[in-house]
Amino acid sequence: MDKITRKTAFEQWASPISNELFTEQVQLHCLDYYTKKLHMASFTKLLLYAQLHETESLRAVSDSVFSEELQEATGLDSISFSQLGRRLRKVPTDFFQVIFLELVAQIHEATDFQMRRKRTVSLKIIDSSTLPLNLNNHRWAAFRQTKSGIKLHLRLVFMENGCSYPDQAVLTNAKEHDRGQLEVLVDDKECMYVFDRGYLDYERFDRMTDEGYFFVSRLRKNAVVRSLEHFELPEDSVVMSDEMIVIGTAQNRSENVFRLLKVLDSKGNQLNLITNRFDLSADEIAELYKSRWAIELFFKWVKQHLNIKKFYAQSQQGVHNQVYIALIVYCLNVLAQLRTNSKRTYLQISRYLKASLWKSAHIWLRKIEGKSVP
Known part of the structure; x- marks a missing residue:
């Protein structure tokens, strides 16, 4: 400066x-x-x-x-x-959205050199957070009998030095399901996407794989899978098991094979991770998913230190403007x-x-x- x-x-x-x-x-x-x-x-x-x-x-x-x-x-x-x-x-809202995206472009330019120098692949984390609203003043955003709210669907570019930043945002009513936003938030084949169980969509996983997009997500424990091959793990690995699978029943099965990893989180709970990336080690995949915590910290920071707890306007456009x-x-x-x-x-x-x-x-x-x- x-x-x-x-x-x-x-x-x-x-x-x-x-x-x-x-x-x-x-x-x-x-x-x-x-x-x-x-x-x-x-x-x-x-x-x-x-x-x-x-x-x-x-x-x-x-x-x-x-x-x-x-x-x-x-x-x-x-x-x-x-x-x-x-x-x-x-x-x-388009007015403020354009300004936001232009600032994002400046951040991309400033961080792109750092990523090229380190020769790292861009990691983008997708998640959403619900912003509660007053039901009496925001009935257009009602999603439960006694609650109103909007949902901020966000794509966060993860940087190892702590300089993570949002590069895409979508605002919907809180009742909208997360899965529908993958079509909007997944658009770059040069990066790796990380998202949680809320975005599980097996058909979409097949399409992403066919179109050349890479991802790692979390699979439900009761998901129907068929193991095709088990991969050996190094003795010091934090991963419990690593295998090649197909998802679904015999009548409705995924067209592509995926990779299933079982790991323990910090509380000792088992996590089942699914990815279409086979060229990375099991520990690297587990570390990529661990990076998802950055978006939780982002939402926490924004809610604590920016003014999106109390909204000035009652209209949808006014509320969206304040978020942008x-x-x-x-x-x-x-x-x-x-x-x-x-x-x-x-x-x-x-x-x-x-x-x-x-x-x-x-x-x-x-x-x-x-x-x-x-």
Whole structure:
């Protein structure tokens, strides 16, 4: 990152958002037509600010504009919470999704060199998490008699140095089954996919194998399998057994052969892992599946430190917009870490940012780079 800058820390942190792309999307969706006050640039800065500070309501966001520094950053001297609510409802989710994906492309570019240097295959983890909503305010998202919610289906790129990041997201109502999202989230033959039992689909496994996609997943203990061959394991292997199988009954059997590994988790429970990868050792496959824990940590981090516990809007579009803003904030933290070669965690980067939000950017940059601040 450029050290010689007159930007504030907030402006520097948000700078990866392309002005050209932002303007293009505003014009494409006609978002600033007939707008007298709350333009998209100001509105987006307010939403980013609200995510950083985990502001609990649009009324609180409106009150925060009392800050002179925020007024200067947004060009607003005041704004009503009703104006913010109307804006959040009307902005198409595609607008924020495009910004999110462009930030992901920047992260890809920054991490691609590291992966080529290590000659490692990209590992992508797929999972979902339910975000609860108030049933009275969000009846469009009802999935049980007393509950509403949406489901965030996510694909996470796993990096060994801890710099894992989301590169694709799909939002559905919570009642939607996970299996249906594999068609959307599996699209790259150059990587390895890891997912849990919720995505089990034997026909899809056959299609993935035929089309050249590699995966490792978890098989149910009561799954019907027929063993074709047992593979020998080294004496120090953590894997209990390794065999070639076909899945299903005689009447409805998989067309391809798969590999079944039995391992014990940290609690001593047996896990049955299925994969179509035969060129890796059993221990390597087990280690790949263990990487799935990274996406659980991601969901935990996002729910604890970003504002997706309380939703500002009652409409589906407004709720989806807030989730994408949270993902944008996460990506900005990832880019801050990558571009400064910082060893700080995302939480530390965010804390230092909030502490120096309106100060000169170089103060924040030096802090997250681990250098003394003059």
